[in-house]
Amino acid sequence: MDNSKPITVTSPLLPPIEEFDSLLRDIWDRKWITNNGHYHRELERALCTYLGVEHISLFTNGTLPLITALQALRITGEVITTPYSFVATTHSLWWNGIRPVFVDVDPRTGNLDPDRIEAAITPQTTAILPVHVYGNPCDTERIRQIADKYGLKVIYDAAHAFGVRVGGESVLKAGDISTLSFHATKTYNTVEGGALVCHDARTKQRIDYLKNFGFAGETEVVAPGINSKMDEVRAAYGLLNLRYVDEAIEARRKVAVRYRSALRGVPGITFFDDVPRVRHNYSYFPIFVDAERYGTTRDELYFRMKEAGVLGRRYFYPLISTFSTYRSLPSAVASNLPVATKMADEVICLPLHHELSERDVERVLNLIR
Numbered sequence: 233m234d235n236s237k238p239i240t241v242t243s244p245l246l247p248p249i250e251e252f253d254s255l256l257r258d259i260w261d262r263k264w265i266t267n268n269g270h271y272h273r274e275l276e277r278a279l280c281t282y283l284g285v286e287h288i289s290l291f292t293n294g295t296l297p298l299i300t301a302l303q304a305l306r307i308t309g310e311v312i313t314t315p316y317s318f319v320a321t322t323h324s325l326w327w328n329g330i331r332p333v334f335v336d337v338d339p340r341t342g343n344l345d346p347d348r349i350e351a352a353i354t355p356q357t358t359a360i361l362p363v364h365v366y367g368n369p370c371d372t373e374r375i376r377q378i379a380d381k382y383g384l385k386v387i388y389d390a391a392h393a394f395g396v397r398v399g400g401e402s403v404l405k406a407g408d409i410s411t412l413s414f415h416a417t418k419t420y421n422t423v424e425g426g427a428l429v430c431h432d433a434r435t436k437q438r439i440d441y442l443k444n445f446g447f448a449g450e451t452e453v454v455a456p457g458i459n460s461k462m463d464e465v466r467a468a469y470g471l472l473n474l475r476y477v478d479e480a481i482e483a484r485r486k487v488a489v490r491y492r493s494a495l496r497g498v499p500g501i502t503f504f505d506d507v508p509r510v511r512h513n514y515s516y517f518p519i520f521v522d523a524e525r526y527g528t529t530r531d532e533l534y535f536r537m538k539e540a541g542v543l544g545r546r547y548f549y550p551l552i553s554t555f556s557t558y559r560s561l562p563s564a565v566a567s568n569l570p571v572a573t574k575m576a577d578e579v580i581c582l583p584l585h586h587e588l589s590e591r592d593v594e595r596v597l598n599l600i601r
Contacts, residue, residue, distance in 0.1 A: 238541040239592050243585040244416040244423075245480050247472035255468040264464065267444075271467035275422075278474055283395065284402040285429050287436040290467065291443060294391050294413025294426030296460035298324035300442050301387045301409040301428055302359075303455075304435060309356035314344045315553035315564070316572040317363040321389045322552045325361065333357070334553045334563040337572045341504065342366060342518075345571070346374035350382075352563065359385040364393040364403060366516040367419075368507060372398075372406035379407075387411070390429075394420045395481065397511040404429045414470060419484070419513045420477045422470035425462055480586035484514035487588050491517055494597045500526025501600065516547065519600070520578040530578050537580075537599050544580045551576045 259265060266272075272290060279288050291297045302311075302324060311325050315334045325332045335352050338345040342365035349360065360379055362370045370388065379386045386407035390396075394412055396403045404410040414425035430436050438455070441448055446457030462470075495501050500522040506512055521530040528536075530546070537544050551572055553564035566573050582596055 236541070238543055239583045239588070239596060240543050240585075241545045241581060241583050242417045243587045244421055245419070245473055245476060245586060247469060247476060251472050252469060255472065256465070259464050259468060262464075266461060266463040268461070269464040269467070271464045271471060272462055275462075275467040275471045275474075278471060279427065282474060283404055283429070284397070285404050287430050287433065289428045289430075289436060289439045289443065290462040291426040291428065291460045292462050292466075293424050293460075294411065294415055295320040295324060296443070296458070297411035297426045297428035298361075298387070298389060299327050300439060300458070300460065301411055302328045302330065303442055304428075304430075304439050305359070305385050305387065305408060307359045307385060307387075309358045310354060311359045311361050312344075312349055312352050312357060313361040314363050314365075314572070315551040315569055316342055316365060316548050316575060317389065317552060318391070318548065319552055319555065320391075321361065321363055322558060326557065331356070332558060332561065332563070334558075334561070334569060336569045337365070337575065338371075339571050339575070341368040341370075341507075342575060343368060343370045344375070346371050346378065349375070349378050353382055353384075357382070357384060359387060361387050361389060363389040363391070364396065366504065366518060367392040367394075367396050367513050368504060369393070369396060369398050369403045369510055370406070372403070376406070391415075391418070391426075392515045393513070394418065394515075395477070395511070395513045399509045400511075405431070409435075419481060419515050420470075420473060422462065422466040422473070425466050425470065481513050483586035483588075484584055485512070487584055487593055488514050488517050490590075490593050491519075491582060491584075491597070495519065495600065498526075498601060500524070514584065517582045517584040518547070518579050519582060520575065521580065522578065530580060533600070534580050537596075540595075540599055542583065542596050542599055544582055546576075546579055547581045549576045549579060 344362040388410040391413035414422040442457040446455035523529040
């Protein structure tokens with residue numbers, strides 16, 4: 233077994249370069265490389281079909297859809313959100329002058345705990361910003377009931393949830409808006425990129441204005457928009473990757489099945505099982521290390537893996553609430569977030585991607601077992 237080659241936590245899904253070259257030549261011939269071009273429109277249509285949604289707007293990365301969603305829904309004041317996520321979730325609030333209010337997570341999923349949301353609502357609360365952590369769907373029905381009761385908007389950070397379905401229906405249909413990331417590390421990527429999913433043509437139009445400086449025509453600006461449009465090169469790349477993403481998801485699923493089979497019963501190692509009725513995309517495979525039962529701390533295992541060339545990731549660690557920008561917030565104290573704090577201190581995401589060989593997987597498992 234070759235132990236010299238590093239095993240990375242992820243590997244980008246790349247379309248065949250010959251196919252990409254053909255589309256690049258077509259882009260060169262068209263000489264229309266951005267501003268709602270041919271491939272941009274094609275990818276929006278194709279993604280609506282694949283994801284089972286009616287309206288989608290492409291962006292140049294996964295953070296700008298979050299920022300734009302808050303603008304589109306005119307969110308102000310306070311927003312309830314999770315500390316257990318990538319920092320972009322909370323940064324999008326900060327960039328809009330909104331105060332994040334952190335609520336603890338459910339240990340079964342890593343998602344915002346609906347049982348704790350109501351206690352955090354104040355007269356300044358205008359929205360809830362949950363995350364489908366690792367692609368595990370939030371309890372969208374409970375969150376909807378709470379939002380309806382208090383007149384709140386719901387924006388889902390679905391960066392991990394590309395293609396995830398619950399009972400055959402896209403998880404992106406939940407809430408008022410969902411946002412996606414198409415970063416190179418994701419199950420589906422456009423190198424850099426993202427998208428915003430909404431439910432009506434009017435909201436889609438406002439979003440498209442906001443991502444193009446606010447222009448509603450050649451001489452009319454209707455809002456203080458930004459520039460976050462996806463270009464033709466990345467749109468064409470994404471169109472090709474859509475042909476291969478199901479095959480990649482299946483390869484990821486097989487690795488996840490192998491991990492679960494081998495690690496089930498290892499003292500001190502726990503992980504999430506698939507959720508019934510959910511079509512997962514196998515974005516990540518987090519394990520949680522109980523140092524007392526396992527005999528080694530999470531960090532000791534993480535660095536032992538790293539020294540052996542197995543590059544896991546402590547994702548999400550540290551908690552967003554511990555960063556300097558947010559740790560002075562009343563909701564950021566660790567005693568308010570015991571479950572999220574424990575998960576952050578115990579998590580390692582194992583390598584999981586479509587290019588892992590059986591030998592790679594056994595090498596990872598041998599280090600843990």
